[in-house]
Amino acid sequence: MSFDRSHQGSRGKLQLDSALTTRWSGSVGVLVLGAVMWGQVLLGAGWAEAERTWKSVQELSAEELRAVDLRTETPRDATFPYLPAERYPFSPPYTAEEMGYRAMEFSHFARWSHALGTAAGSITPSGHLFTENNLDSFCYLPTEGLSGQLYDTAPGTPYLKLLSQGVFPPERYSNQSLFVLYRTDDKAMGETDLFVYTHALRRVRRQPPIRRQDYYARTAMRFDDILVQNAWEYVWKLLGTDILFTTVRFPVTRQTITLADLDGTFRERAVTELKLMGEAYPAYTADGGVACYVVEAVPRPEWRRASHLSRLIYWLDRQTFFPLRIESYGRQGSLMFVEVRTARLLNPQLGERGYAAHIFVFWDVERDFLSYDVHDTYQYHSWSALDKTVFFTPDFMRRRWFLGPPRSQAGVPSAAEFYLRPALDPGKFSHERMIRLPAEVAARVEAQETVGHLVF
């Protein structure tokens, strides 16, 4: 994920015609960024056709095609008819659906018991910065990994308990929440239980089950984006391949970030040192990129009644199927949300499934609202039976007993140092990706790409 200054090359090229912008914004309110202009962006950012990194399925080589299975209908599991008959984690060649299940392994949280110190924040278009720090403890109930959820957990029973304890800002100190996530299917539909301890009330209160399409308060994300990602709720299709060089982008105003090593030591790192999949990843391309499959997921109406989505598009690392970029498209078909990530290997015993997300940036495109989340200080845990019953129950929160590792130092200190909006790269898979930005958002994107930091 090294910070790519190639965007600076677009300085002077990506200049929206202000008269055009004004006229368009005044007449239709939105600016559809045309291919010509985005061609300029691409050229400026070093994505010239000669360096084209993506291929559609039709353009894949015979060798590349041997690794994938283009079938959309495959035999079903006898017990769980919504799952493929072949047992997870599958073997190559992979169907797009199987890739979706492999990606499900890497949800927002790692699929084993652990604790994290997280630093998170959001920024409004005017530059108002919220940040917060939490200590999050995870109790993964089945066998480690997604297979534990798929095959060892009966629908309607919990597979993950997450205790989140607020430590910053001061108003959140000691505020806590306990999420219980359930294995669901077409009969057992309740996905979550949520209990909240508010220190100002000194009460633990059960909350109504979450509405997946609702937003987390004061963030760009919906609950759907981070808590519930069930592959069986979508129809999967391979769009092609791509090579990613950047996902999370730092501004020119931020040269370093303080991150915790796995031994707990805090170390100031140059942002240029950071790699998309971490140090241990063996499959970087010669020029430091990560080869990805690009797959589309369309909600199945029988599973996602009245979904706010028309489709998701994933960029999945071809080695591990880790999702490095996820785009959500609204009911009207246009881009509404982008999530980009970096990863690192945290649990080598699980092999390629031992990767976990490290830094996230989320962009609510329509509202131009940005959030980040750094899963920083980390401790592997094998909670004892006593730990599980004592720590991961609602009443534990009343004790105000902080479980996690040290508080992260990776927060964004000021608006000027906030992460950049994820790159749009509109030329990639342009038939499947409809990108329409409101005029003022397009202007801010242009200003950002010109100067290398957010402009308010």
Add this chain to the structure above:
Amino acid sequence: MVLTALCSGWPARGYGGMLSDTWSRFDRVASIFDPVGTYVSQPIEKTIPALTFKGFFRQWSDINLHRNQKVGFRNKDFRFLQLQNLLEIELHYQFTDNLELTNINHFLYDGVYNWQDSGGLFAPRFSETARHYHNFERIVRELNLSYRTHSFDIVIGKQQIAWGKMDGRFIDMINPMDVRESVQLEASDFEYRRLPTWMANATYFFGAHSLQLLYIPNFEQERLPTVGSPWFPPSVPPLDAIVKKRKRPSAGDFGDHEYGARLDISMDPLTWGLIYFYAWNDNPTFFITGADRSDGTVTPILTPRHTRLHHLGVTADYATAFSGVPLVGDLPVVVRIEGLYSFGVKFADARRQLAALAGGDSGGQASRDTLRAAIALEFALPGNTSFIVQPSLFTTFGWRKSIVSSGFGGATASNEWNLLPVVFVEHPFRFTRDRLRASITVFPFLGAPGRHYEGTKSKLVVSYKFSRFITGRLIYTTYDGGGRDSTFGQYDKWDNIGWEVSYEF
């Protein structure tokens, strides 16, 4: 604040304008404005790593919207109902992983007595605490030592305990309250209005369940609005009685101590609990212990005394979701239930009062059992909108017409029961990135067989997060309907608008 909220949505539409640029600069500066955190808390915590230093400064002001006038037995010649400034300093020192010392201090000053010209506000003559906290008891709110292991917690010292899961006071009665705002005291203020007491608090955790035991040698009484304070009830006539000194339970007498137990059970998707509290009534009962006939009239002699109460309570909550609800699709809901049954509550009884004045030994009081209970239905509507309906019931068992007062947990005077079907709606506004929220709460107060309608309190709150550290609220509260001597109706001329600004560090 409303203008500020609207401005916060502006940049999304008016990028580049002069107003939005100015606002944007202000907004960026405001978002990191934390002088106490930067120059006090952080240096202290760096110097003493085992110490956590935090706190807040809060300013509350309420302005009465009615002209000065005589209301009931009061001369309402004041407009500010509160000008309170509260500084909280909270300290935690971690001796070891298991042992922690907690100290919370409050410094309060209410400017209503000095910052306006009023003859009707004279409470500091009776209690300086109405104006500012000036003694150890009020300044040092909490001072306790806690020790914990996996399955056992013990906290010894001055502390406050909140029992229950619901808004309002149903089983939340371990600590008395400073009820200086009377009917305007809200559940969100309980944290600052509970009166912490010295106690031992031990909890044993077994499985997903817990058992808590309390031993409270130190009794504190509830603090009602002092005579001459803004919220002293206008329906209360001047007292025509001789009142003797209040007799309070003694910390030095084991027989005067209080004991409580709470059992919490977690059985997904239901959690429930039982409580028992052997307590004193936090408000004294005025027993008639004689009569003075020296000037030809009969003047009762009253002896205020706290009486013993046994409380049994239950609390439970359950979550589910309804599918296919018109307009909203899935509808998640939580049901919360809470109830408290109190034995032997004293009520003033007109017949017994006459007997007492004639020399009988009943003290003018009758004992009755009471029940206060509520059921809350909380619905999660789209857009993070909360909708809560909470009917609350207050009942006096064995009620009769001669009962002329209210009593702990029971109905108001002249009523056998009261019902408050409270309705609450809250919505955050996404265009402000959830910084702006608005809520409305309506408290209709019904009863029978005496006063059927005691008035309705309505509250509109608009809150805005200026930053991670600073929050502002505008609150409009009205009291409508009911009679001049009814619970809400007597405050008909107390409609007010207020603001709160809170800085947490």
